[in-house]
Amino acid sequence: MGRPGAGWGDAALKVRRLAVIGVGLIGGSTALALKRAGSVERVVGIGRGRANLERALELGVVDEIATDAASGVEGADAVVVAVPVGQFDAVLRGIAPKLDADVLVTDGGSTKQDVIAVARPALGARWPRFVPAHPIAGAEHSGVDAARADLYDGRNVVLTPEPETAPDAVDRAESLWRQCGARVARMSAAEHDGVFAAVSHLPHVLAYALVAMIAQRDDAERLFGFAAGGFRDFTRIASSSPEMWRDIALANRDALLAEIDRYGAALTGMRALVAAGDGAALQQLFAQSRDARNAWLRRIEQGR
Amino acid sequence: MGRPGAGWGDAALKVRRLAVIGVGLIGGSTALALKRAGSVERVVGIGRGRANLERALELGVVDEIATDAASGVEGADAVVVAVPVGQFDAVLRGIAPKLDADVLVTDGGSTKQDVIAVARPALGARWPRFVPAHPIAGAEHSGVDAARADLYDGRNVVLTPEPETAPDAVDRAESLWRQCGARVARMSAAEHDGVFAAVSHLPHVLAYALVAMIAQRDDAERLFGFAAGGFRDFTRIASSSPEMWRDIALANRDALLAEIDRYGAALTGMRALVAAGDGAALQQLFAQSRDARNAWLRRIEQGR
Numbered sequence: 001m002g003r004p005g006a007g008w009g010d011a012a013l014k015v016r017r018l019a020v021i022g023v024g025l026i027g028g029s030t031a032l033a034l035k036r037a038g039s040v041e042r043v044v045g046i047g048r049g050r051a052n053l054e055r056a057l058e059l060g061v062v063d064e065i066a067t068d069a070a071s072g073v074e075g076a077d078a079v080v081v082a083v084p085v086g087q088f089d090a091v092l093r094g095i096a097p098k099l100d101a102d103v104l105v106t107d108g109g110s111t112k113q114d115v116i117a118v119a120r121p122a123l124g125a126r127w128p129r130f131v132p133a134h135p136i137a138g139a140e141h142s143g144v145d146a147a148r149a150d151l152y153d154g155r156n157v158v159l160t161p162e163p164e165t166a167p168d169a170v171d172r173a174e175s176l177w178r179q180c181g182a183r184v185a186r187m188s189a190a191e192h193d194g195v196f197a198a199v200s201h202l203p204h205v206l207a208y209a210l211v212a213m214i215a216q217r218d219d220a221e222r223l224f225g226f227a228a229g230g231f232r233d234f235t236r237i238a239s240s241s242p243e244m245w246r247d248i249a250l251a252n253r254d255a256l257l258a259e260i261d262r263y264g265a266a267l268t269g270m271r272a273l274v275a276a277g278d279g280a281a282l283q284q285l286f287a288q289s290r291d292a293r294n295a296w297l298r299r300i301e302q303g304r
Numbered sequence: 305m306g307r308p309g310a311g312w313g314d315a316a317l318k319v320r321r322l323a324v325i326g327v328g329l330i331g332g333s334t335a336l337a338l339k340r341a342g343s344v345e346r347v348v349g350i351g352r353g354r355a356n357l358e359r360a361l362e363l364g365v366v367d368e369i370a371t372d373a374a375s376g377v378e379g380a381d382a383v384v385v386a387v388p389v390g391q392f393d394a395v396l397r398g399i400a401p402k403l404d405a406d407v408l409v410t411d412g413g414s415t416k417q418d419v420i421a422v423a424r425p426a427l428g429a430r431w432p433r434f435v436p437a438h439p440i441a442g443a444e445h446s447g448v449d450a451a452r453a454d455l456y457d458g459r460n461v462v463l464t465p466e467p468e469t470a471p472d473a474v475d476r477a478e479s480l481w482r483q484c485g486a487r488v489a490r491m492s493a494a495e496h497d498g499v500f501a502a503v504s505h506l507p508h509v510l511a512y513a514l515v516a517m518i519a520q521r522d523d524a525e526r527l528f529g530f531a532a533g534g535f536r537d538f539t540r541i542a543s544s545s546p547e548m549w550r551d552i553a554l555a556n557r558d559a560l561l562a563e564i565d566r567y568g569a570a571l572t573g574m575r576a577l578v579a580a581g582d583g584a585a586l587q588q589l590f591a592q593s594r595d596a597r598n599a600w601l602r603r604i605e606q607g608r
Contacts, residue, residue, distance in 0.1 A: 211593035
């Protein structure tokens with residue numbers, strides 16, 4: 001699990017022609033990071049919106065553009081699929097017949113079991129060339145204007161290869177993401193979805209629920225009027241894309257439901273301590289949280 | 305409710321001798337802010353820890369120090385009580401006999417009904433001189449080294465005077481906090497505690513509960529290892545002082561329990577949408593949250 005990335009000086013992989021399908025924050029940053037590393041010769045940006053593609057060209061994120069994915073991937077030795085998960089089926093079916101036999105296909109989806117379930121039949125003979133990936137570098141901003149060459153520096157990218165995935169494709173995917181500046185970890189898709197249900201999907205649901213609960217009240221304006229910095233940071237992720245998080249919540253439904261239930265039990269336990277006026281137990285729990293969080297921050301600062 | 309503050313150029317109040325009891329983030333910043341405004345001639349810092357007081361002297365936060373509160377407040381025309389709420393009873397009983405007849409006493413406690421319940425008997429004849437206040441400017445950092453002259457700039461301070469509170473004391477308290485750079489609002493203590501249960505106390509409990517739930521799991525290290533920026537911001541307030549938040553949770557117990565229950569109902573509703581796979585309703589709720597939060601941020605940026 002997880003090895004330290006060698007960083008973008010590692011030139012194990014050279015991409016001749018990279019096709020990026022969906023040139024937004026994730027796809028655009030991947031292109032910029034590989035360009036920074038000198039690891040790619042030419043990038044073709046593929047999407048449905050011509051204005052966004054032209055903006056990507058103008059920003060130097062891509063070198064050429066295509067609105068038809070099938071023709072765009074022709075001749076590419078690496079393809080990064082960075083469209084919303086709901087579009088994977090159509091995109092992968094469209095490109096499968098045009099993919100080179102030894103191509104590497106990887107993606108930027110936040111959930112992995114659902115992506116795999118779609119990709120396996122859609123890619124047909126090219127399925128072993130697909131290395132499912134999740135770069136842990138979201139933001140509440142999106143679009144190609146938010147793309148940055150350093151988005152992945154020091155961040156985790158999780159690969160979730162399946163038994164049929166070609167080992168050389170996995171190695172190339174690992175090299176590609178490491179040259180983007182990321183650390184790369186490998187785990188099963190089920191493990192991945194369980195981990196991120198707890199540390200990412202659940203907090204998003206919790207933040208959305210708090211803001212919605214306050215927004216729906218008659219005194220919402222007054223309540224927001226006295227909300228301060230703690231509230232702002234706690235709810236930052238509630239400014240994330242509703243469409244994207246709807247898809248994630250549904251794609252990872254079972255794991256998310258299990259985490260909501262665990263959290264409900266934890267909150268019920270804390271409520272009981274408040275109701276009982278058990279200051280000692282509350283202080284102990286709060287201190288356990290603070291200490292665990294601070295230890296985690298220290299590990300991050302030390303680069304783990 | 306809430307009037308725009310005239311800022312610290314407003315010289316309606318001049319404090320000859322300010323006694324700050326508890327020279328930490330709140331007390332120290334109040335002293336620095338009033339000095340910046342030229343609104344105070346001399347500040348005496350009062351506390352139990354001599355080392356912290358000497359640090360405050362060294363930093364220029366206070367001009368003299370005292371470890372005995374009763375003698376420290378003698379001759380003061382304004383007193384700011386910025387100790388943990390659990391110490392109010394002893395502190396107020398100690399200083400009451402030494403307070404000048406026309407003194408202003410105000411405080412920095414995060415809850416108000418409990419402070420009032422303690423202050424009324426403890427202050428005796430000086431009770432009408434006490435103007436309960438809550439400066440909305442906490443931080444997860446504390447201590448005099450965290451004190452800043454600009455801590456209150458543009459922040460809210462809520463005053464919760466009681467029927468017996470002397471009107472001239474309320475006006476002086478309002479002037480004092482406005483000269484610290486704050487906007488001042490007035491409401492009843494019960495209203496105050498209800499508002500902050502929703503927008504501050506509840507989020508703290510929710511953040512503590514999430515971190516504790518994860519820290520208690522066998523795979524905690526792995527989960528923290530993949531937590532990222534969204535988790536970091538969501539849980540920032542879980543690095544707050546366990547002692548302080550234990551006190552707040554217990555002091556505002558009834559309002560907090562009501563908010564935990566409301567939140568539990570909101571979360572149960574969201575869980576049902578996930579379980580039912582109701583993408584349209586989820587997206588609508590998420591969008592409502594995002595839009596409400598973004599509108600709130602715009603109002604803050606525009607200075608309301």
